[in-house]
Amino acid sequence: MKISYLGPRGTFTKMAVDVLFPGEEAYSYATIPQCMDAVVNGEIDYCVVPVENTIEGTVPITMDYLIHQAKLPIVGEVVIPIRQHLLTKGTVELSDVKDVYSHSHAIAQCHHFLHTELPHAVTHAASSTGTAAKMVAAMEDGFAAAIGNELAAKEFGLTILQKDIHDYANNHTRFFVLSSDAGSNPVKRDAGAKMKTSLYVTLPSDYAGALHQVLAAFAWRKINMSKIESRPMKTGLGNYFFIMDVSCEAEDILFQGVRQELEALGCSLTVLGSYPIHQYEKKAGACS
C-alpha cells in the first residue's frame, strides 16, 4: 500500500501516516496539492492531509484543492495531538538563539513563548515544520532553532532545547485520508464512534436568511453539526459556500431528506465523504 504525505520526514502529517498505516510505504511530496495529485494519477493509494487545527482553524489549501481540483472522496479521519518543541543543532543557551524557523502556523502556535522567552529572535517562515528542522540541521551556525515535533528532532539529529512551547495545551490537528475509491475503508472505526459526513452547500443567491434556511433543514431533523465554515467562492468578497460536518451518514434517510429539499430550494449540496474517525491519544513516552 502506498501513502503520500507533505514532506519532508518529521512533519506532523508523517506522524499521522505512522499512526494509521504503520509499516506501509510512505512517500513525501513538497506540497499538499501534489500529495492529492499522486492519488488522482493512480501512483498512490491513499493520501493523508491536514484539514483543521484546534488553534489555527482550517488549512485553506487542503479544502480548496480538494473541492475545486482533486475531488477525491474522504474515506477516513484521524486526530493527532500537537506538541511543539524548540529544536537546535547542539546545546546552546536559550538566550543565544538568534533565528527561529518553522511553518507559519507553528510560529503562530508558539507566539507567547517566542514573545516572552525569545523577544529578540527573528522568525522565518518555512514550508513545513519538517523543512525547518532540515534547514536548521544543515546550517553552519549553531544559533538557529526550528519549531517542530520529536519525530523531526529524531529524523534530523537535533536536540530538544525546550519541550512543549505551544501556547495552548489542547492542541490537536485533524487529518483526512483521501482515496480515489469511495468504498475503501482504511481507517479502523473506534468502538461506539459515529460516522461523520462532510459536505458543502452553495446558496442560490445572496439574500438575508438563506443560510438560516439551510441550517433549519438540518436542525429540525436533529442532525448535529460539528463544524460549519464559510469559504470564498473566488468570485468576489462576500460570496461564500459553506463546508459542514454532520454526525450521520450520507445514506441516512434523514440526510437524503435534507439533500432533496435543499436542492428543490435551489441550493447545491455536494457530499465530500462519509467516514469513520480515529482518535489517537499518545501514550506517555510514545513518539518521544
Added chain:
Amino acid sequence: MKISYLGPRGTFTKMAVDVLFPGEEAYSYATIPQCMDAVVNGEIDYCVVPVENTIEGTVPITMDYLIHQAKLPIVGEVVIPIRQHLLTKGTVELSDVKDVYSHSHAIAQCHHFLHTELPHAVTHAASSTGTAAKMVAAMEDGFAAAIGNELAAKEFGLTILQKDIHDYANNHTRFFVLSSDAGSNPVKRDAGAKMKTSLYVTLPSDYAGALHQVLAAFAWRKINMSKIESRPMKTGLGNYFFIMDVSCEAEDILFQGVRQELEALGCSLTVLGSYPIHQYEKKAGACS
C-alpha cells in the same frame, strides 16, 4: 498621524495605507500582532491589517489576535484589488527562473501559473510579498523571482518579468483600520454605502440547532449577513465561536433586539465595531 502596517515597504498592506492615509507617517512592523500592539501601547494612532482575501479567505492571525489579545475597535474598512506579478532582478528568460519566493498565500494565488509555466521551479515561503521582493533584490543569483505587486518592484528595483500571474481575476483583499478610540472616524464613507457591523457570538453549549437559533434572530429581522465564519475556541476540535458581518449599525434598534435576546438565551455577543467601507478601484495605470 501615525499608521502601522505589516512591512517591509512594498506589501499590499502598504498599498492600503497609501490609499487611506496619503502623506501620513507610516511605520512598518515585522508581524501583524506587533502592528496592533503599537496602537494598544499608544505609539501609533491607527493600524491597517489584512482581514480577508477573495481567494484565500480569512487571515487567521488578524482575527485571532484582534479578538483574543489586542481588542481594538474596528473603525474602518478598505477593499484593495490584488494583482500579483513575477518580479526578477534583471531580464532573465521565464524558463531560467529556478526559485520563487513569496508569502504562502501569494504562492497559492498563483498556483496555476507556477504549475504550468514554472513546473520545475522551487517555491519558498517568505513572511510577506514585500520581504520576498527584498530577499530577491539582495541575491547574487539572478535566477530567483519574487511574487509581489508593482509597489514592491518599485521599492526594491525589480523588473516585472510577467504581469498578472494570479489564477483568479476577481482577487481583492479587505483591510481593517483599528484604533484605540472607537469614536474616531478616519475612513471616508462612500456615497450611499451602508455601515457594517462585525461581531462574534459564542453559543451556550454544543447542541444541535444552536447556530440555527442565532441566525434566526437576525433573519426574521431581515438583517443581512455578508459573512459568517467559525473560528476555533482553542479549547478543543469542534468548539467554535462565530464571527459575523451584518449590514446595520450596533446602535440600530433591531440590532439591540438581537443582542438582548441572544444574551437572554445564554449566548455571548461581542461587537468588534461599526464602520464605513471604502471600495478602492484602481484607475488604469495608477499604482503601476
